[in-house]
Every structure is written in C-alpha cells, then in structure tokens.
Amino acid sequence: MRRLATAALLALALAAALGGAGPSATADESTSPTLVEVGDARLWPYVGPDPSFERRASAINVVVRDDPASVRRYLAGRGEWNRSDDESVADAQNQSAVVADERVPWRDAPGAHRYVYVADRGWTAERYQLHRGTYFGSRDHLRAYGVRDGDWTAIQAHAEHWDWFTITHTVDSVEDAQRRVEAPFLGDPAFDVRRVYHANGDTYDADGWTTVVALALAPLLARRRLRSAIGRLRRLATRRNRRRVALAAGLAALPLAVRFGGILSERHLPWLSHDAVVALWYPVLVGGTPLAAVALGRRVRPAPAGALAAVGFGAGVVLDYASLGVSVLPIPVATHRSVAVIAVGLLAAGAGARRDRDDGTGSGSGHGGEWTTAFWAGAALWLLVVLAGHLV
Numbered sequence: 001m002r003r004l005a006t007a008a009l010l011a012l013a014l015a016a017a018l019g020g021a022g023p024s025a026t027a028d029e030s031t032s033p034t035l036v037e038v039g040d041a042r043l044w045p046y047v048g049p050d051p052s053f054e055r056r057a058s059a060i061n062v063v064v065r066d067d068p069a070s071v072r073r074y075l076a077g078r079g080e081w082n083r084s085d086d087e088s089v090a091d092a093q094n095q096s097a098v099v100a101d102e103r104v105p106w107r108d109a110p111g112a113h114r115y116v117y118v119a120d121r122g123w124t125a126e127r128y129q130l131h132r133g134t135y136f137g138s139r140d141h142l143r144a145y146g147v148r149d150g151d152w153t154a155i156q157a158h159a160e161h162w163d164w165f166t167i168t169h170t171v172d173s174v175e176d177a178q179r180r181v182e183a184p185f186l187g188d189p190a191f192d193v194r195r196v197y198h199a200n201g202d203t204y205d206a207d208g209w210t211t212v213v214a215l216a217l218a219p220l221l222a223r224r225r226l227r228s229a230i231g232r233l234r235r236l237a238t239r240r241n242r243r244r245v246a247l248a249a250g251l252a253a254l255p256l257a258v259r260f261g262g263i264l265s266e267r268h269l270p271w272l273s274h275d276a277v278v279a280l281w282y283p284v285l286v287g288g289t290p291l292a293a294v295a296l297g298r299r300v301r302p303a304p305a306g307a308l309a310a311v312g313f314g315a316g317v318v319l320d321y322a323s324l325g326v327s328v329l330p331i332p333v334a335t336h337r338s339v340a341v342i343a344v345g346l347l348a349a350g351a352g353a354r355r356d357r358d359d360g361t362g363s364g365s366g367h368g369g370e371w372t373t374a375f376w377a378g379a380a381l382w383l384l385v386v387l388a389g390h391l392v
Contacts, residue, residue, distance in 0.1 A: 039152030306349030350375025
C-alpha cells in the first residue's frame with residue numbers, strides 16, 4: 001500500500017507539472033477577430049488547429065506578393081519567379097545578411113492541417129506544406145495559404161524537432177525560421193522586403209512583425225549540422241572503472257541512437273512509412289532504457305550506479321537536443337525529461353543494491369536477489385514518464 005501511495009503522489013505531481021498552458025493562446029476577440037490586409041484580401045494573422053477563432057496555433061510570419069501556384073513552383077525548383085509590378089512594398093532597410101548563391105528546393109512535407117480565416121472566403125486549410133531538414137531530426141516547416149485567384153501567399157514558418165517521448169514534433173521557434181526566410185533577401189536589390197506589424201506576437205516567440213516579400217521567397221539555406229557526441233563518449237571509455245563507463249555511456253547513447261536511427265531510416269529506407277519508423281524505434285527508447293539501466297546497473301554499487309545512470313541518461317538527452325540545435329525547452333517538457341532522468345537513476349540504483357545482496361555484501365544476505373524499493377519506485381516512475389509523454 002505504501003508503494004501504491006507513493007506512485008499515486010508521483011502521478012499527481014507529474015500531471016501538475018505537465019498540465020501547464022502550452023504556447024497556443026485563446027483568442028480574446030472570438031466574436032470580432034482582428035483581420036489584416038494581405039494583398040487583395042484580409043485575413044486573420046494566425047493559423048488554428050480547427051476552423052475556429054478560439055485557439056491560435058501560431059502566427060502568420062511571412063507574406064509573398066504572388067499567387068500560391070507560382071510560389072510553390074519556385075520553392076520546389078521547377079521555375080523562375082517573374083518580377084512583380086507591385087510597387088507598394090518598400091525597400092528593406094540596409095541590413096547585413098548573407099545572400100545565397102544557390103537556390104535549394106524545398107520538399108513536400110507531411111503534417112497536420114492548420115486553418116486560416118480569409119474575409120469573404122471563410123476558413124481554408126493550407127494549399128501545401130514544405131520542409132527543409134529531416135522529419136525525425138530537426139527541420140524548418142512551412143504551411144502556405146492562398147486563394148486560387150488571389151495575388152498573395154501567406155506562410156507560417158517555424159523550426160521544430162521530433163520528440164521521441166511524445167511521438168510528435170515540438171516547435172522550437174517561429175522567429176528563427178522567419179529570420180532565416182528573410183535573410184537571403186535583405187540588402188539584395190533584386191528583392192523588395194519589409195516587415196509589417198500585425199500585432200500577432202502572442203504565440204511561441206513571435207514578435208508580431210510579418211515579413212513581406214514583393215518579388216520572391218527563396219528557400220531556407222541555413223542547414224542544421226548535427227554536433228558530434230562520439231568524442232565525449234570515447235573520453236569516458238578511458239576511465240579506470242570500465243563498468244561505470246559502460247553504464248553512463250550506454251544510457252547516454254540510447255537517446256542519440258534512437259534519434260539517428262530514425263533519421264537514417266528516413267534517408268536510406270524510403271519504402272518505410274513514418275508510422276513504421278516510429279514502430280521500429282519508439283520501443284527502443286521506452287523499453288531499452290530501463291533494461292539498460294538494470295542490466296548495466298547491476299554491475300555497479302548502488303550509489304554510483306544511480307548517479308552515473310542519471311548523469312549518463314541526462315547527458316544523452318542534452319546531447320540529443322544539442323545535435324538538433326535546440327537550446328530552450330518549454331517548462332513542461334523540461335520537467336518531464338528531468339523526471340525521466342530520476343526514474344533511470346532509481347532503476348540503476350535498485351539494480352545495484354540487488355547485486356550487493358546477491359554477493360552477500362549487503363544486509364539480509366539470506367534474502368539475496370530481492371528487488372529494492374528504489375527499483376520499484378523507478379519502475380513506477382518510468383511508466384508514468386512514458387504515459388505522460390503523450391500529454392506534454
């Protein structure tokens with residue numbers, strides 16, 4: 001009963017930590033939403049998960065003064081973009097930026113539908129989605145909106161990464177993606193670029209300013225390079241205690257193995273669907289982590305086993321995010337990962353204590369092989385972590 005009460009208290013604490021408000025906001029103007037001028041139309045400067053003003057998923061942050069078909073052909077590398085005759089967009093201020101010499105096409109991207117409201121047209125889903133990067137790593141993701149006979153394309157651009165605990169993407173920034181979209185055009189006389197204030201800076205890290213491009217929108221050229229963690233893991237292998245190194249390095253390698261395994265499967269096994277890749281690698285994370293903590297922790301004494309397991313797994317999580325270029329996490333996600341690190345440490349410490357009893361070095365050698373309270377607490381906490389991962 002005491003173990004059940006402890007598990008219940010842990011469940012309530014974890015649910016409270018993960019139940020905070022997300023980045024989406026509830027529209028204050030649900031009856032009279034504020035619309036902005038975009039080309040020959042007026043639209044709500046947000047996208048929503050449903051055709052409703054009640055929830056804002058993210059802000060429209062790029063507008064291109066051309067029809068959606070032309071924009072898509074250009075982004076996909078299938079055609080050039082003719083100069084617009086529209087002179088209403090002012091020249092961009094003189095700012096330093098790197099202008100790309102080569103146009104790299106975007107690729108079609110899978111993703112959930114988001115809706116935008118256009119005056120006199122009603123709610124409409126995106127015409128297409130494109131991305132740069134990897135689905136199971138990090139990527140820049142665009143949703144493009146526009147009406148067939150319009151002279152504009154509204155884009156919601158954001159940077160995101162795949163989260164193996166939640167089995168979905170986590171948005172890292174809309175401002176970073178917006179800056180990478182506009183950077184190649186600032187200071188280039190071939191493009192007319194400016195920012196217009198649409199007062200839609202209340203989602204994620206948006207600042208309310210929308211980039212307007214009069215001539216063309218080139219693809220994002222800022223490639224994310226994965227930071228190597230192999231060198232750090234090799235340095236751990238030089239320590240005297242090989243068992244401790246194996247425990248810490250093994251748990252550190254698990255999140256990275258799942259991340260890179262998903263990316264390699266996406267790149268080299270194109271015949272596998274995304275659901276099949278998830279079915280292949282998700283069990284490695286949720287099942288392989290506790291198994292590794294127990295198997296490797298049994299070879300180390302309880303206190304160092306728990307500490308090394310927690311440090312190793314925590315380092316693996318940090319290195320995973322570092323390889324994606326993610327430096328800031330939402331509080332619920334950070335709390336969830338911290339609880340996961342504690343659960344892994346308890347599992348390894350419990351396994352180490354069981355080894356002590358098997359060897360007759362601990363108290364109660366007559367009951368050798370019994371799993372300890374630390375082990376059962378870690379197992380219960382890990383189960384809660386896996387279940388709560390789908391609520392983050």
